[in-house]
Amino acid sequence: MSAVGEEAALELVVTLHRLLRSLGRAVPHRRIPPTQLIVLALLTQLGPSRIGVLAERIPCSQPTATAAVASLESAGLVRREPDPTDGRAARVVVTEDGVRALNDVAHSEAEALAGRLGTLPPEDVRRVLEAGALLRRLTEQGD
Template sequence: MAVGEEAALSAVGEEATLELVVTLHRLLRSLGRAVPGRRVPPTQLIVLALLTQLGPSRIGVLAERIPCSQPTATAAVASLESAGLVRREPDPTDGRAARVVVTEDGVRALNDVAHSEAEALAARLATLPPEDVQRVLDAGALLRRLAEPGD
């Protein structure tokens, strides 16, 4: 860990940041489980989201961005391809390589999962007092800013 990272972590509090990371992971997993009959596993959802964000990409780029091993990314792409959610096309900059492209069905599947998880989150938010709902929504904007530098 770099010196600046150590100072930032100690200023915020290692336990508090660890608890936040664990809580965010738990929330995302529980929202995923709340979607009945979800047909796209988490790693494949990440691939679809990355392709939607980045556009056509090589498997190596996907593996680096997920992050996972290249064989794991290859397996995820193969499953998505079998389901018709992505397709491969020749890389215009290197005829020996291929890029992965999300299909319309892939975009639709990603949107369906996102909307279903958003509905599950909305139902949970509805159990909170209005001022807590606003605090959560405000935190969402801040978390989005924190997510951007690593992309």
């Protein structure tokens, strides 16, 4: 590993996961399970996709991705359409309601995070926001 040890990187990963779970719990009306939220986010990012691609990107098993898509489809948040490159296959497409639901969750979680940031001194808030920009760069390297 580079200048950052694996132990420090692991601590950061665990902390980020805990923060995201904590923010999810802070939104009491959220009715979309985490795997389904990931599917909506991926479809928004990637566009129409096959279930196999979604399973690979989540990552999860194909049956888990299929179940998530089926739940989202029954809620009207995604729909299936024929794959134009392979008539035997289908692609999953996020609907306007799906985009709206994903945005609602994101705004609710952002509101919860803003409340927590408001408890920190201004210098710490600045540092967290700077770290956010760096984390965004790291995310883009992996996409």
